[in-house]
Amino acid sequence: MVVKSNSPGDFDKRISGLRRSLPQIIAVTVKNILLLAYGMTIGFPTILIPSLSGGNPHEKIVLEPEAISWIGSANYLSVPLGCLLSGAITQPIGRRRAMQLVTTPFLASWLLYHFSTEAWQVFLALCLTGFAGGLLEAPTLTYLAEVTTPNLRGVLASTSTVSIIAGILIEFMLGTFLHWRNVALISCSVPVLACLLLFCVPESPYWLISKNRLEDARKSTAWLRGWLEVEDVEKEFNELVEQLKRTSRSQAAEEASEEGQSTFNKKLKKSRQNLSMYTKKPFLWPFGLVSFVFALGHFSGMTTLQTYAVNIFATLKAPIDKYYATIILGIAEALGCILSSILVHFVGKRKMNFFSLTGTAVCFFVVATYAYLIDVKALQIASKHNELDTENRSWLPLTFLVGAAFFSHSGIRILPWMLIGEVYYSKIRATASGFSGAMSYIFGFLSNKVFFSMIASFTLPETEGKTLFQITEHFAGGPKLDNKVNNFVRMRKMKKKNLENGRVNKAFDGEDGEQANSKF
Numbered sequence: 056m057v058v059k060s061n062s063p064g065d066f067d068k069r070i071s072g073l074r075r076s077l078p079q080i081i082a083v084t085v086k087n088i089l090l091l092a093y094g095m096t097i098g099f100p101t102i103l104i105p106s107l108s109g110g111n112p113h114e115k116i117v118l119e120p121e122a123i124s125w126i127g128s129a130n131y132l133s134v135p136l137g138c139l140l141s142g143a144i145t146q147p148i149g150r151r152r153a154m155q156l157v158t159t160p161f162l163a164s165w166l167l168y169h170f171s172t173e174a175w176q177v178f179l180a181l182c183l184t185g186f187a188g189g190l191l192e193a194p195t196l197t198y199l200a201e202v203t204t205p206n207l208r209g210v211l212a213s214t215s216t217v218s219i220i221a222g223i224l225i226e227f228m229l230g231t232f233l234h235w236r237n238v239a240l241i242s243c244s245v246p247v248l249a250c251l252l253l254f255c256v257p258e259s260p261y262w263l264i265s266k267n268r269l270e271d272a273r274k275s276t277a278w279l280r281g282w283l284e285v286e287d288v289e290k291e292f293n294e295l296v297e298q299l300k301r302t303s304r305s306q307a308a309e310e311a312s313e314e315g316q317s318t319f320n321k322k323l324k325k326s327r328q329n330l331s332m333y334t335k336k337p338f339l340w341p342f343g344l345v346s347f348v349f350a351l352g353h354f355s356g357m358t359t360l361q362t363y364a365v366n367i368f369a370t371l372k373a374p375i376d377k378y379y380a381t382i383i384l385g386i387a388e389a390l391g392c393i394l395s396s397i398l399v400h401f402v403g404k405r406k407m408n409f410f411s412l413t414g415t416a417v418c419f420f421v422v423a424t425y426a427y428l429i430d431v432k433a434l435q436i437a438s439k440h441n442e443l444d445t446e447n448r449s450w451l452p453l454t455f456l457v458g459a460a461f462f463s464h465s466g467i468r469i470l471p472w473m474l475i476g477e478v479y480y481s482k483i484r485a486t487a488s489g490f491s492g493a494m495s496y497i498f499g500f501l502s503n504k505v506f507f508s509m510i511a512s513f514t515l516p517e518t519e520g521k522t523l524f525q526i527t528e529h530f531a532g533g534p535k536l537d538n539k540v541n542n543f544v545r546m547r548k549m550k551k552k553n554l555e556n557g558r559v560n561k562a563f564d565g566e567d568g569e570q571a572n573s574k575f
Contacts, residue, residue, distance in 0.1 A: 074281040079203050082256045082279065083211045086195055087218040088249040089154055092161050093191055094222020095242050096184035097361075099168070100126050101223075101381060102230030102238065105365045107177070116174055124507045127362040129178055130185035131500035135493035137189020142489065145193040149266075150201070151258045153194035158246035160187035165246075168239035185496075192492055201259040202279050213396035216469050220392050223361070224385030231378035260292070264299050338487060341478035345491045348471040351412065353498040356419050357463040359506045360384075360456060363434070370434050371426060371452040380453055387457045391464030404470045411466020418459035422452050434510055471495065 104126055107118045118126070145153040164183035171177050195215070203211055222245075229238045257279060263272035276288045276295070332338060352358075360367060364384055368377035399407055471491075479487040 090218040091222040092245040094219035098223035098226030128503035129181040133182040133185035134189040134496035137186040141193035150198040158250040161246035227381040349495040374448040387460040414462030418455040
């Protein structure tokens with residue numbers, strides 16, 4: 056396939072479609088390495104949590120369950136702060152330099168992980184990774200939009216999420232075979248690689264024109280359109296310049312209409328106009344819709360599963376090593392993203408969301424029923440690496456948890472990010488997108504932070520046939536009750552048998568135990 060050059064003076068020159076597309080693909084791929092680095096920071100807590108939970112006697116840092124819940128959520132909490140500063144940093148220094156700047160906190164966080172000796176250092180590294188992820192939002196989204204042509208923009212945009220999921224999968228794989236400190240050290244290479252490769256791709260021509268760097272903008276456009284000569288892209292370049300001039304003239308006319316007003320009154324009027332746009336239906340309805348879909352995605356269970364995957368697989372007795380199970384989980388997420396990217400253009404977002412929600416709900420319902428039947432009392436926090444007993448193992452929970460990962464990432468976890476760029480009108484799109492992205496990370500923080508509290512609150516023990524002493528001890532934090540109904544006759548037989556074997560002291564058993572206890 057070949058297409059003609061856009062140059063007005065060289066219409067006979069023919070450029071292949073591959074040559075026109077390849078520079079844009081390369082530029083977006085380099086940008087995606089940064090998103091890969093961010094995905095690795097999201098996947099890292101999954102291998103960090105079991106390592107710091109007390110299962111390894113040689114580990115310097117050991118955390119309590121409350122602190123563990125913060126490991127799974129602290130990075131999400133600091134992302135909105137980065138989002139707020141992202142646009143302010145991107146416009147003055149440019150898209151490419153902003154992306155290179157973000158590699159610094161990524162590198163610092165990985166080094167902090169590797170050399171950490173105190174818990175606060177781990178939490179600081181978590182906050183740094185979240186902050187860096189927020190800083191990424193404006194330069195990566197803007198760069199993608201400004202260096203691609205309309206026919207490639209949608210396809211290349213879908214690779215962003217795939218890159219993040221790939222980063223998560225890489226961390227799962229590294230954590231299976233290496234100590235978490237070594238994983239952190241290896242992960243340092245990705246932001247360094249991204250920073251170096253960004254020198255090899257051009258800055259956005261839009262930004263260069265806005266800074267009146269016209270010759271650099273010509274070279275950038277020529278590079279992105281197939282490594283052409285500057286003269287071959289003169290027509291497209293002139294169109295870009297004219298578009299930006301029209302925008303500048305519109306802003307100048309708006310300022311001229313306010314001539315004669317004081318600076319304070321101008322700023323006050325502009326602030327009121329800007330705020331009023333966010334109190335009207337064109338913002339509130341889309342914002343409510345996107346926020347609702349983000350809430351569904353995070354509270355459907357997948358965010359928590361992704362963070363506590365190792366512990367959940369250990370608790371539900373996966374038939375393979377729990378770290379290998381996380382790799383399968385990551386592969387399922389990646390396959391779901393790829394399927395979503397392909398089918399959404401044919402099926403539509405609405406049907407894909409219903410398909411995703413239904414499949415995810417069925418999978419988690421089956422796993423919940425299985426957990427109830429095998430009498431899971433609490434999440435297994437501390438466990439040894441590669442510890443695997445052969446009793447009561449089943450493929451059922453592993454299969455359906457992997458199924459939930461696939462279904463959720465084929466729709467409800469991915470499509471809200473596509474909606475953000477479509478549901479807001481142009482004048483508020485940038486800011487509204489930032490608000491929506493911040494809501495996503497807030498929901499992610501909440502879903503992980505309240506996980507342990509929900510386990511403690513929603514676990515309803517079976518009290519039928521249990522002694523009052525056993526029940527009060529359960530709710531006081533002592534030995535946990537199982538979900539079996541204790542039949543009176545069976546209890547008597549077991550008590551008699553235990554007494555005969557010398558395993559039970561009658562003074563502390565059953566009703567006698569309660570009476571003995573009441574004397575003290």
